[in-house]
Amino acid sequence: MKLLTPKQREQWEARGFVLLPQALESETVRELTRWVEEIEVWSRGDGPGLHHFEQTDRGPRIARSENFDPHHPAISAFMRGGILADMLADLLGEPAVLFKEKINYKYPGGGGFFPHQDASAYHFADHHISCMVPLDSATVESGCLWFASDRQEGLLPNQDGRISEAWLRQARWEPVEVTPGDLVFFDSYAPHKSDTNRSDSPRRLIYLTYNAASKGDLRETYYRDKRAQFEAAGDEGPSGHVLMSINDDFLGLPVDRPTATPPAHPTQKRRTSSS
Template sequence: MSHLTEEQIEAFERDGFVVVRGFYDDQEMAQIKHWVEEVQAYPDAPGKYQRYYEDSLAEPGQRLLNRMENFSPYHRGFAQLFHNSKLQEAISELFGEPAVLFKEKINFKFPGGDGFKPHQDHQAGWWKYNNLCITALICIDEANQENGCLEIAPGKHKSGMFKGWTPLSEEEMKEMEFISCPTQPGDMILFDSFTPHGSQPNLTDKQRRLLFITYNRLSEGDTREQYYEDKRKSYPQDCEREEGKEYVFRV
């Protein structure tokens, strides 16, 4: 069964992304939102899933949960959502071969949560694990320009990767036009790891949660465990950090 239309596949190949409205229905989204709230309530735990925090832009001194990764091994519902599912099948359609899960995260973006500087996902050292990834953004809460929806530069995935380990520079972005991609719960945005994207801060009084699930071609191997093992060393979650040592999020 095909989950994407020919037009959607063509748009993805042309623009580096495609918006798929209503990929999950209301009943499915109620379940997914419940799962998000379950893992959101998980305590910080060294050596398990990874929870990252940021300083609030609205209230100085307040720390906000801004991202959680590597949680599907600790949650049966998400494991089923990511594996042998219509999501994995849709990604496989774009690859033209079977896809394997590479990583997953939830960007929470609470009120006062910061945005993400424009970047390509592949700039974050992903070249060590594969040649191309495709990420599915699943909208949990309505995302709009006020609370920091995804912004994408169409067609620029064809330029290849810019400089590794650093967001895009003003010079590199001169020829890019970023467009806002507002989404409603159940909508999905598929984009490849060379597609420039970013987001603005959330200056509203409501949280804006987006789920990001990333796959690579099965033919390039299953490197998920290695990726998270490496990340735990290079950029550990807050509860695993050494006191007095500075950690900088780069991409």
């Protein structure tokens, strides 16, 4: 099955990412938005999932939800079939299995990400492909992703997942602005970064990460390891920012950091489903 145009395939090979404009029906985007709103509600109460919060200049906000696949059958079916399964099989050369799933909400004032490669945080298999599914427009102003111009095949020198200054000095970057309905597939070695959301609207993006089925179903192992790492290290990284990943790449501030703005939102920093 040929899902990419020759130009898109060329971009994938040369850059390690590819944008598919308007690949999803608007009804699918509407359903996904409703499901993500349901998951966000879980973060405010006793709902399942793994949720991370950050301090913004407008008060504490949800930054990320993860590990919702076992608890939301409708979004699980979307993540495991349809165009995503077809595209991933095409890019990987074999069927894909889900490795992890997350929503980055990036509310106004929400933090950006230091340049990194996801591969340094994704253990247990040496290669992954992620699909970004936008629910809102992501622009330069609202903190879209920027990808490095050249494909990378291995890990770059880094400190806690942050790519070294020496490499960054020669890097060239391209913003990838997206609208709901678009899909962006990217390789786990593709260097990327993003800025603070300086707009007045949320910039919610779902990120779904997969590995080749021949490497095994590693999702539960990944989340068991991630929970253990957070229990050992806490949820503030060596850089002093909120730790949301094994990479210390997120630039959001902890919610208990004193600011001029009084908290107007739940103050819990992270909650883990017991399941």
